[in-house]
Amino acid sequence: MENFLLRNIDNPKSADISEYEKAGGYKNMEKALSMDADNILGEVKTAGLRGRGGAGFPTGMKWTFAKADPKFPKYLMCNADEGEPGTFKDRPILEKNPHLLIEGMVISGYVLGAEYGHIYLRGEYPEAKDILNAAIKQAYDKKYLGDNIMGKGFKFELSVHQGAGAYICGEETALIESIEGKKGQPRNKPPFPVNVGAWGMPTIVNNVETLSNLPYIMEIGGEAYAKIGSAECPGPKLFSVSGFVQNPGVYELPMGTTLRDIIFKHAGGMRDGKKLKAVIPGGISTPVLPETGIDCAMDFVAMPKAGSMLGSGAVIVMDESVCMVKVTYRALKFFEHESCGKCVPCREGTDWLRKILGRIEGGDGRQGDVELLSDVAAMIAGKTFCPLGDGAAGVVAGMIKYFKSEFDEHINDGKCKFSA
Amino acid sequence: MFNETVISEINEIRGKYPDRRSALLPSLYIAQREFGWLSHEAMTCVAKTLNLPEADVRGTASFYSMFKNAPVGRHVIQICTNVSCMILGAEKLVDIVGAKYGVTSGGTSEDGRFSLVIMECIGACGTAPAMLVDTDFYENLTETNILEILDKYK
Numbered sequence A: 001m002e003n004f005l006l007r008n009i010d011n012p013k014s015a016d017i018s019e020y021e022k023a024g025g026y027k028n029m030e031k032a033l034s035m036d037a038d039n040i041l042g043e044v045k046t047a048g049l050r051g052r053g054g055a056g057f058p059t060g061m062k063w064t065f066a067k068a069d070p071k072f073p074k075y076l077m078c079n080a081d082e083g084e085p086g087t088f089k090d091r092p093i094l095e096k097n098p099h100l101l102i103e104g105m106v107i108s109g110y111v112l113g114a115e116y117g118h119i120y121l122r123g124e125y126p127e128a129k130d131i132l133n134a135a136i137k138q139a140y141d142k143k144y145l146g147d148n149i150m151g152k153g154f155k156f157e158l159s160v161h162q163g164a165g166a167y168i169c170g171e172e173t174a175l176i177e178s179i180e181g182k183k184g185q186p187r188n189k190p191p192f193p194v195n196v197g198a199w200g201m202p203t204i205v206n207n208v209e210t211l212s213n214l215p216y217i218m219e220i221g222g223e224a225y226a227k228i229g230s231a232e233c234p235g236p237k238l239f240s241v242s243g244f245v246q247n248p249g250v251y252e253l254p255m256g257t258t259l260r261d262i263i264f265k266h267a268g269g270m271r272d273g274k275k276l277k278a279v280i281p282g283g284i285s286t287p288v289l290p291e292t293g294i295d296c297a298m299d300f301v302a303m304p305k306a307g308s309m310l311g312s313g314a315v316i317v318m319d320e321s322v323c324m325v326k327v328t329y330r331a332l333k334f335f336e337h338e339s340c341g342k343c344v345p346c347r348e349g350t351d352w353l354r355k356i357l358g359r360i361e362g363g364d365g366r367q368g369d370v371e372l373l374s375d376v377a378a379m380i381a382g383k384t385f386c387p388l389g390d391g392a393a394g395v396v397a398g399m400i401k402y403f404k405s406e407f408d409e410h411i412n413d414g415k416c417k418f419s420a
Numbered sequence B: 001m002f003n004e005t006v007i008s009e010i011n012e013i014r015g016k017y018p019d020r021r022s023a024l025l026p027s028l029y030i031a032q033r034e035f036g037w038l039s040h041e042a043m044t045c046v047a048k049t050l051n052l053p054e055a056d057v058r059g060t061a062s063f064y065s066m067f068k069n070a071p072v073g074r075h076v077i078q079i080c081t082n083v084s085c086m087i088l089g090a091e092k093l094v095d096i097v098g099a100k101y102g103v104t105s106g107g108t109s110e111d112g113r114f115s116l117v118i119m120e121c122i123g124a125c126g127t128a129p130a131m132l133v134d135t136d137f138y139e140n141l142t143e144t145n146i147l148e149i150l151d152k153y154k
Helices: A017-022 A027-033 A037-047 A059-068 A090-096 A098-112 A126-141 A172-179 A208-212 A214-220 A222-226 A259-266 A324-338 A344-361 A369-380 A387-413 B004-014 B020-035 B040-050 B054-063 B090-101 B145-151
Strands: A074-080 A114-121 A157-162 A203-207 A236-243 A249-254 A276-280 A314-319 B075-080 B114-119 B131-133 B136-138
Touching: A017 A098, A017 A126, A027 A098, A027 A214, A037 A059, A037 A098, A037 A214, A037 A222, A059 A098, A059 A203, A074 A098, A074 A172, A074 A208, A090 A098, A090 A126, A090 A208, A098 A114, A098 A126, A098 A157, A098 A203, A098 A208, A098 A214, A114 A126, A114 A172, A126 A157, A157 B020, A172 A203, A172 B020, A203 A208, A208 A214, A214 A222, A236 A259, A249 A259, A259 A276, A259 A314, A276 A324, A324 A344, A324 A387, A344 A369, A344 A387, A369 A387, B004 B020, B004 B040, B020 B040, B020 B054, B040 B054, B075 B090, B090 B114, B090 B145, B131 B145
Parallel strands: A074 A114, A074 A203, A114 A157, A236 A314, B075 B114
Antiparallel strands: A236 A249, A276 A314, B075 B131, B131 B136
């Protein structure tokens, strides 16, 4: 498959508007602005586009809800708060192909009747901020943003809003709270953001990669797009591959490529001839899979059946030198730190899990600790305000499911055999 | 209080949003740039400029890890130790930097040159281990090149 999302990123000037236009950029926006918005929405539905942030919600359906709400103005928020550990797929778009995102946002804004867009960018991407701001300025100068875009009578204003280091702001209602200048704590739903979002108005929050697919759908049409990759959730997908592989990096592959192919065919297989031990397939909020579990198709439908989730498509590959207790402990340190504190099961539960895991890894584990971990995880799962708690619980449950013997060994031996 | 230039910078940001509170995060970044960290005085300036209750300003600022509630060194080293970086040796790098410059996580070296922050993921997992020094990205770190890089920051 030819790259679309990562098209031209090897060109050192790919972030410049003239290079982007030379490669056919903004042609799809021009085409879209000459079409009826409802027809484009029809194409998005035919394409079967699903949100690339992790939840995999059908984009066309989300947009239909937002369009049906009679309130104006509507706001389009691009979720560029890429914070899921292991994930770095949006970074090449933000830093090397920013005009693709801008073009996608104008098309989306046009479909939705949204005249205002904000890119909520994580604070840890200072380079992307400068690149995006420069790209937005170029787009304004070319009249691709602002009033009466390309003389087609559509107005779209776009700016960058910088986050400040809170993972939870990747959750859409927390993102909205944050952009409103508040602590990034998730809101109760319903009402959903498509009806009552930022500043009380209908708000559509879409991931960078999702919005960047819009020009492609315009280019090839919904029907052709729906033929790429998995039938139930088609399209190209960016996979971030890290850890002990020969060639870590971001790969654009058809949705549904197997985990085995991603690791061994595309990322060059294991580094230094080591043996694969485990894979976290979709960012650290997704349950781990053992070496025997990697023949699954990486998409939103197949991965839950395989016992994990596609998440953000962040594949973390581990060899036999990696201690799974230590990985779980580190993951829980993260969840505890990033828990927003709003609901008890997550705030207290992640703290408990982290403490128990810390003592097991440190050689002070007690008999019954593994059962206690499972117990606490079960008390969190399904009982929290937002998916952060579910993620933490799922990680612990997944690790115990496949690597319980390693936890037992730590407790029985009173030490971690991996730490020299 | 902020000088006129800063106030007009904040006012321009306010224009991008339907209400003034939405300019709070950008304004806190500006205050941090002006004062070096978010002191009581810095947050009071933000509250006055945006006409917001000081408690709202402080409550919001304290939620976000990139807003500093204490003075920091001339340069801030932010090393990622999340899973992808950890399995490729990030913790060792933290130890090396700590020993070389006499700085612990969350602390500042005695000469005020470096502050050290243990980061959650910074989105450089494919080129792990990685760090940010101020706003500069460094990737594929090793036990030797990390010290060579830091040596450039005086």
